[in-house]
Amino acid sequence: MNSQGDKAANMAAASAFVENAVRTDKPDLVVLPEYWNFLGATPVAMQAAAETIPDGESYRLMADLARRLKVAIHGGSIAEKDGNAFYNTTIVFGPDGGELARYRKIHLFDVETADGIVYRESDSVARGEEVVTYQLGGVTMGCAICYDIRFPELFRKLRDRGADVIVLPAAFTLMTGKDHWEVLARARAIETQTWMLAVGQTGTHAGGQKWCWGHSMAIDPWGHVAAQCSDGVGFTSARLDLAYAAKVRADIPVATHHVLD
Template structure:
């Protein structure tokens, strides 16, 4: 099964972001013919402050219902290219709170999975910049998996990757690959991005598929930067595909035989004693 990670430099113009995602996925589909494409975290909006996020938010329909512009764009992309679309995440209007929410569509355009980010990014970066995701967003409370081409995928978003217990729970729920759409800050990304993702791959013996945003964006008059370097790691922790700086995509083949061999030869899940 071929999987492509899409690397974007989105801003606060939702329509422009949707058009950019459509172009990148079309290019990946023509070049690499993936079975699944994965977008970054909040690919319809990055920056612009609270008002821009509120404008970008969509009320999600019941499965099968008609959704907003991003929801319908993902459905159309899935049908057009006959691929599974992992929609990174978009901003969900949940009423009293927004949610950072992943949607997955099958090649017929049917929604097959929905996940709300569990761990919210409330930190102070090394340069002193503060991030308070919980000021605007609510957190999710359940694990979500889906199956494509016989492979079980687990859903996470960005900051979730720092909580290995969530990844172990997904492995125990049957995950063979785990998706990690992200807007990882440049400050933390250069030191932690790849090592964390490789660690999660090694610990869970899952493929790790991490589509990320890259470049600069404006937030309340200040310039912020996200790291990019979208990647795919195998269950042994090797990076088998990686995007360079800039907008683009990268593709790798997910091999169930590799997963089976790694788990057979080093059955760490069976050996666990303390968790």
């Protein structure tokens, strides 16, 4: 997606994408990117767009879509308001529209780039503390968001909790994404021997001040890219062969060889 500061327009676009993906490819699971419902320019704007759960309009939209289309939706992330605190939060819905999981992003992106662009996510949200997995059709799914990808210890914890698939919605920057997005996603897949679903924002936002890399991907447990979006908005799909994950783990049983905690 190429989400902007118009929440209603972003929600309409997300709904159309989900419906089109379900109609075209008939998936069991649809994944949205980070901040799919609002990608604003300032912390004030992000916090103003935040929602309480479960009464927020984005929450209700995704729950209704999942129920109506009978598909699981890993809802990227939205800005969540909980009391006086704000979080970057993933919410996952089952095909009955019920909530399956909620994950608050643990690692926050506080970086100043070489060209002077400043990202201070901690000005907008607090960090989460819980490692989250959930069950979908007998498959253990793990949750991460964007900058989390640079911290392999989180992915190992997800693998140790039985994750067969790890889902990473993101708004990865263009400058880092062109060099690191695919490399890091493939590395996390290889290390954990899981399927990685890395789903990103693309194009400009914040009035053209910031750029996202896009290139949403499905990566197999051997580290091969099984499917990838082209430049620009759109969607891709992949069939996940979970038996292949079991084969990779049997061939190179790294999970039983760990020495350092």
